[in-house]
Amino acid sequence: LVYTHGHADHVGGSFAFAADATSNNHPKPHVIGHENVNARIDRYTQTSDWNIRINQRQFGGIRSDMGLNIGENLQRFLPRATMRPDETFRESHIFKAGGTQIELHHARGETDDHLWAWLPEKKWLFSGDFVIWNYPNAGNPQKVQRYAFEWAQALRRMIEQGPELLVPAHGLPIEGKARIATVLDDIATSLESLVTQVIEMMNSGETLDTIIHTVRVPQYILDKPYMRPLYDEPEFVVRNIWRLYGGWWDGAASRLKPAPDAQVATELAKLSGGAENLMARALELMAGGDIRLACHLADFAGWAAPQDAAIHANRATIYEQRRKAELSLMSKGIFKGAARESKAIAEKK
Structure with missing residues (x-):
């Protein structure tokens, strides 16, 4: 094995x-x-x-x-x-199995222990999770560090071998030297572009907030069948690039040593006339199409009124709507988790 x-x-x-x-x-x-x-x-x-x-x-x-x-x-x-x-x-390991030479090459990408396999006599490439028929899993918000630039370097090295059959760990095999090179190059180019954009903005002194709302992958790239953001997504990759090169602090001074979320939420609720007003505005924002901002206010309302059934019923509704609007499995999972959390409070006897 x-x-x-x-x-x-x-x-x-x-x-x-x-x-x-x-x-x-x-x-x-x-x-x-x-x-x-x-x-x-x-x-x-x-x-x-x-x-x-x-x-x-x-x-x-x-x-x-x-x-x-x-x-x-x-x-x-x-x-x-x-x-x-x-x-x-x-770094690398070469052995024979059944008379066939197999080369194993280490490269950091989705993990720090990743390898890809090359069978030079057959020109077969086994890419592991470097190719998954989705946008690269280089950002996962709940997992440890990923390595976008080294991922791209590994793909470039695979192209150099001239593979004629690519067998990924997830998804369909790909046949044909030119077709394989195109797929590997598209993935590598997209990751390289994200790394370049993020580092340029970091060097210019931009905050993470500005970077994640500025850096984009062109839609025509995301429309390709092997680049769809249905599992991970570019916005999360941007965050992981920041974490690798810049650490965990996002650049906002108040979030270096923040007050508890519930304490901030309680103050905002007082200023707005109560948690129900925060939630009412959240529902208005959702109806108007600004679901991102609606989720912020829904969270503040929920933190300010942690046992309020009506507040949490509405928070569950907002996050269910957010889940439906998202493409990536990771976003859907986290937003569904938030909905379940509030639904349990709303239905508590």
């Missing part, structure tokens, strides 16, 4: 291969992965409950629509019997 990286959907089923080998009296599978995979497995063990929670939220926005059962009734985020790599490497 070769782990392209240590995410649960790429290593979590390994125990089944081990169990099958044991039941058939075969040798245990030999597992190869990058040297950082073991540290990731250790981190998943340490933060198991947290990872269960955030993945339930991440996929929760589409769960009912698609009949999915992701993260439900889990006791551990990663199965206890998940196999760890027997053999690890840092």
Whole structure:
């Protein structure tokens, strides 16, 4: 087995291969992965409950629509019997399997333990999650750091090999040297553009608030079938680029050491004549099409009146509407989570 990286959907089923080998009296599978995979497995063990929670939220926005059962009734985020790599490497590793030479190359991208595989004799490329038939997962708001520029560099290196068949970890294979090069170049160019734009604005002294509302990917790029922002989205990638190069502080002085959200919300509610006035304005904004601003006021109203059933019923309505308006799974999941949170308060007996 070769782990392209240590995410649960790429290593979590390994125990089944081990169990099958044991039941058939075969040798245990030999597992190869990058040297950082073991540290990731250790981190998943340490933060198991947290990872269960955030993945339930991440996929929760589409769960009912698609009949999915992701993260439900889990006791551990990663199965206890998940196999760890027997053999690890840092930069590259070459071996033969069935007489075929396989090259493994490490590159940071979606993770710090990612690799891609190249079969030079066949000109086959196994890209792992560097290609997912969606906009690159380089921004995920609930997960650890991603590496957009190094992701693009890895794609450039893949193009140099001249692959004639690309097999991604998610989505359909792609055949044809020119077609593959186009796909890889489009992904790399978009990531490079985001990194360049963000760093230029950072160097000019702009705040994160200005950057996330300025930097864009052209719509014609997002319309391509392998660049659709249906899982992650460019706005989140922009935030991750800022985090990598600029840290966690967003540039607003009040948010360096902020007052509690509930305290700020209570003051705003007093100024506006009550939490119900904040919510009334939120509903007006939603009706007028400004759902982003409506969510801010809905949150303030909810924080100022944490047990008010009417306030939270309206907050749930606003976030349900926000979920429906979004394209990416990650946005849908988080906004659906907010709706569920308020719905539970509104329906409390």
